[in-house]
Amino acid sequence: MYQKKSADDQPQSISEVSAKLSEVMNQVKTFGEDVQKKMQSGENVTLELKQMTDQSLTEMNELKERLTELEQKGARRPGEEPAQRKSLGSLVIESEAYKGMDSSARKSIRVRLERKDIMNVPATTGTGASATNSLVIADRIQGIVAPPERTMTIRDLLIPGNTASNGVEFVQETGFTNNAATVPEGGLKPKSDIQFELKNAPVRTIAHHFKASRQILDDAPGLASYIDGRAQYGLRFKEEQQLLNGDGTGANILGILPQAAEFAPAISVAGATPIDRLRLAVLQAVLAEYPSSGFVLNPIDWAGIELTKDSEGRYIIAQPVNGGVPRIWGLPVVETQAMAQNNFLTGAFNMAAQIFDRTEIEVLLSTENEDDFIRNMVTILAEERLAMAVYRPEAFVTGAVMAAGS
Template sequence: MSGHKLAVISGGSMAFVVASMAALPFGPRIVFDAPDRPGGGGKSAAELAAEVKRDFETKHDKVKEIAEKALAEAEKGLPMAETAKQLADQALTSMNEAKARLDEIEQKMARRSEQSANERTAGERFVEDEGFKSFAGQTRPRGRHIVEVKDISSLTTDAPGSVGSLVQAQRVQGTELPRRRMTIRALLAQGNTNSNAIEYDKEKGFTNAAAPVAEGTAKPQSEIQYEEATAPVRTIAHWMRASVQILADAPGLRSIIDNRLRYGLAYVEESQLLNGSGVGQNLEGLVTVATPFAAPGGLVAGQMIDTIRLGHLQVALAEYPPNGTVLNPIDWAYIEMLKDGDGRYLIGNPQGTLSPTLWGLPVVATQAMGEDKFLVGAFDLAAQIFDRQDATVEVSTEDQDNFVKNKVTIRAEERLALAIYREEALVYGDLGRVA
């Protein structure tokens, strides 16, 4: 509308103005309630939206009045006065600004409503499940109930024993465990499977014989070497006991699921993805199969960051572009604290807020990586996670010990496989900081 306002008014075509306004979405709008926002003067988002909508409708009616008056005068052959043109232009501008404000508020409330619906924790999804509510609402719950918690990619072991002490006259959430940031999964390609094993071809090497050839002559043959490989689906699981009263305490149960069960699985999954031995029920991890670091091209590393750069080069020479570096937090802190002869930081910035990067690639710092070690690679192309079973939470009273002691068992588990397609796209080695 704003792009036409001068042309339609100066040209005298008031019919176009009226028709254009009739086509605009001025009808009733759905506005979602949202919490008060800063600067809103104590008004809710819905109240602000209603206020802006009223302002917009008032200005719309004013523009419509001016347009209809101008159209009537144009039909009588009377030219539109310059002052009237300016007033019409101002009214249109004011209306467009009000419309933009209204659209912005509605979009923000829609996003907030969508986020509030999607950003529920694992514990919230569990305690809000209708089946669980029915199970927990029994006077004496007997049997078991399972809830699949799809937003949990990892639910692993916690110390054995009872958490019945959480059931107190005055309910508290409990003390949270120390938290490790889980990051390795995000580096890898994601997938799903309905099988107990993933069969795939592992690439062992590529001989590129492509070359210019004369017409009528034989073309050179390139070779890609593969070997058959299988990635078995492994289960990560654990359980704990709690007082049966926890079933009637949604906040306490949610805390157990989110702060204990979910975090425990993620903790072990992170270690398995990196360091799993492939023996028994362990995944075969990235470090286990990665290609040992060997400085290519006769280049020599003078510092730790040079070693990492040469690791990136080694991955690139395997024809896969690297997309990240995994380090122990101690080694990353050492790198960030490197200084030149004048005491200026080479890498780190004590006041910086940007994500950690080195040689243009993101750095993932995790304690699952050994100290003085590094892993670089084209992670998203070299390996892929296949989730067989999204993490599930199960509660059960079906146990003689539970019945006698008035306890309930809460179990969480997930099943996944890790397929590593090209070992040369992962490089693992020593940084040389520790003798």
């Protein structure tokens, strides 16, 4: 039986963890294939085999986390502190293009920003000189009470990338017949068959614009707040929906959900709960050769799972007092309202799909429009161009959180 190793018994170097991870992944695959064969032949799957499969999967996820931790430590120099990143609005007002543009100017400027400079920027708050997210104080409540903003997550799950073209072509495996076998001396070697198909992921544009008073150009912190609060968020809001649900028609990105494999559990579990169904979805992804790296759920569905209790009223997953990072079956859980209620998505986000940024967030400020001129307004335009390639659709599994009729 598998027993969790102590810290002293754990592999310590990146090479040791990588080797152990490979070994455990092969073990998980073997267990999964054994389960599938038994189900197909009508045999009962023993409790011991189920436990061995679960334990191997748990060890695999722990090793993946350990490998990530070691890689991050190796990339950080001793004593090195992360550089303080500036917000999108701050980068705009400090750019060369912005200098010299004030409320008396009548021209356009274009500022292109790299996503690495604006991702994961902590919000600035407060009342001191460093609090750049508040508008000018004039005997009123500081700042703006804005609508709540959804936490974006899908982009952070996927492989990052860049492209200099208007589309990304990639080869996708569409079929594989494995006829490999032992061959006697002088015997004819069997022929396997593999099919490929050339796929294209076109670069799509996500953009929006809005108006602001020209006087705001004289108020740099106010302009920064305006851009940070609305321009950047609006793009991310739409981007998240496209990456997850885009149908690929017209100017839409072809998202992950329309390409994901339908939930088809390899094991039949009587009265399966949502927790059981998520575990079976992980098994399905493992059998497709790409182990899952996380779940995507609607917040309502995740709340229902966290509130699950045993017969004595104790929470099975949640920790109401101390909280904690949302996880289930050893994998992180991403909550987003871009996912429809009673639906889940799992899969190898960090291996089977990649984002290609063609033009990272670009901001254009213009006062040349005649309507803007007579109304003392300025037009602020924000846009980005990107493509997404899903290399192996069957590496993603989607289905209902609760079975029909439950």
